[in-house]
Amino acid sequence: MLDQKARILIVDDEPRNLRLIEAMLGPDGHITLTAANAAEALALVARQAPDLILLDIMLPDRSGFEVASQLKSNAATKGIPIIMVTALDDRESRLAGLNAGAEEFITKPVDRPELLIRVRNLLRLKEYSDFLADHNRILEKQVRERTATLAEEIQERKRLEQEILEISDHEQQRIGRDLHDSVCQQLTGIELMSHALRKALPPTAKNEAELAGQVAFYTREAIAEVRMIARGLCPVIVEPDGLMSTLPQLAETVTRMFKVTCVIECPRTVLVHDNNVATNLYRIAQEALSNAIKHGRARRTEIHLTADPQELVLTIRDDGQGLPAQPIRSGLGLGIMQYRANMVGGSLVIEPQPTGGTVVICRVPLPALSARG
Numbered sequence: 001m002l003d004q005k006a007r008i009l010i011v012d013d014e015p016r017n018l019r020l021i022e023a024m025l026g027p028d029g030h031i032t033l034t035a036a037n038a039a040e041a042l043a044l045v046a047r048q049a050p051d052l053i054l055l056d057i058m059l060p061d062r063s064g065f066e067v068a069s070q071l072k073s074n075a076a077t078k079g080i081p082i083i084m085v086t087a088l089d090d091r092e093s094r095l096a097g098l099n100a101g102a103e104e105f106i107t108k109p110v111d112r113p114e115l116l117i118r119v120r121n122l123l124r125l126k127e128y129s130d131f132l133a134d135h136n137r138i139l140e141k142q143v144r145e146r147t148a149t150l151a152e153e154i155q156e157r158k159r160l161e162q163e164i165l166e167i168s169d170h171e172q173q174r175i176g177r178d179l180h181d182s183v184c185q186q187l188t189g190i191e192l193m194s195h196a197l198r199k200a201l202p203p204t205a206k207n208e209a210e211l212a213g214q215v216a217f218y219t220r221e222a223i224a225e226v227r228m229i230a231r232g233l234c235p236v237i238v239e240p241d242g243l244m245s246t247l248p249q250l251a252e253t254v255t256r257m258f259k260v261t262c263v264i265e266c267p268r269t270v271l272v273h274d275n276n277v278a279t280n281l282y283r284i285a286q287e288a289l290s291n292a293i294k295h296g297r298a299r300r301t302e303i304h305l306t307a308d309p310q311e312l313v314l315t316i317r318d319d320g321q322g323l324p325a326q327p328i329r330s331g332l333g334l335g336i337m338q339y340r341a342n343m344v345g346g347s348l349v350i351e352p353q354p355t356g357g358t359v360v361i362c363r364v365p366l367p368a369l370s371a372r373g
């Protein structure tokens with residue numbers, strides 16, 4: 001700014017004083033504006049802020065102090081440096097000027113070299129503070145842009161993670177169905193043929209008949225195993241009551257395999273028309289139970305499934321040792337449960353139970369269900 005011309009507003013009701021100060025500043029190449037009273041000065045500042053103001057105290061409409069404090073209390077004008085023009089040794093006025101926020105004082109009669117030095121210093125200060133303010137604005141803008149980019153990237157990562165989860169679910173379901181529909185059918189065919197072979201063999205071929213019987217037996221076992229694998233991959237039967245009918249099987253498996261009591265409570269019929277929703281809820285129950293056994297060392301677990309007109313609620317409680325005191329490091333399982341809940345438009349909380357142990361509650365609003373159903 002010092003290289004450019006500065007705009008300096010001189011406020012004084014004495015035309016003679018205005019002319020004198022204008023003449024003093026002139027050789028430094030500044031542009032001078034003049035105002036004869038407070039109202040004129042404020043109107044000029046509002047139109048285009050000057051770089052500096054020389055402000056007389058005694059103005060006809062308001063005092064210079066009032067003008068100064070009004071300008072200093074407005075964010076748009078508080079950065080404009082003000083030099084108050086006071087009478088020589090007028091201590092009171094200087095204090096009042098300081099109080100109003102003025103940066104400098106100059107005494108009447110104005111001494112030209114002193115005026116020029118004070119003006120130069122204040123203009124330089126103003127230049128630095130303008131530069132800093134600009135710099136801050138640029139930095140803030142960059143921070144805002146970077147934050148927005150990061151938020152977008154996080155959003156995109158979440159979307160991709162959800163997509164991966166959905167794809168892997170679909171793939172698992174497809175493999176589960178294929179195993180069930182093709183491999184199991186073929187094995188059933190082999191089993192029937194083995195029975196037929198055993199019956200068709202003459203009574204003399206006892207050993208061969210026994211072998212055929214064993215083939216049938218092992219084939220039956222293989223069918224049972226493949227069915228179990230298929231059920232794990234595609235857990236929920238594609239029927240509206242699939243979730244209701246599959247959760248008891250999950251409870252039974254938990255009780256049988258881990259010797260941990262698992263009680264299922266589903267007081268009323270809960271129909272879930274979207275198999276994707278049912279599968280996600282099933283997986284949430286499976287993970288919550290696995291955590292109860294693995295981390296909570298629970299002896300007893302409960303699954304509740306209820307629905308009212310507003311929402312479907314799946315709750316899994318355990319009587320285990322409860323969540324750790326320190327914040328849970330974000331494990332994969334909890335994260336995936338959250339994703340699954342979000343994916344079906346629901347929410348999930350995991351919290352300690354007042355009576356000890358842990359509870360996982362997944363709520364799915366029913367409009368989301370019917371929209372998907």
Ligand SMILES: Nc1ncnc2c1ncn2[C@@H]1O[C@H](COP(=O)(O)OP(=O)(O)O)[C@@H](O)[C@H]1O
Nearest residue numbers: 291292295296322323324328331332333334358
């Ligand atoms: N039912 C629970 N009882 C006690 N602690 C639990 C339970 N569920 C989760 N936690 C705590 O939360 C942590 C994260 O769980 P999770 O994300 O499922 O991780 P992981 O993949 O190790 O199972 C566990 O390490 C455990 O400390």
Ligand SMILES: [Mg+2]
Nearest residue numbers: 287291333334
């Ligand atoms: Mg887990």
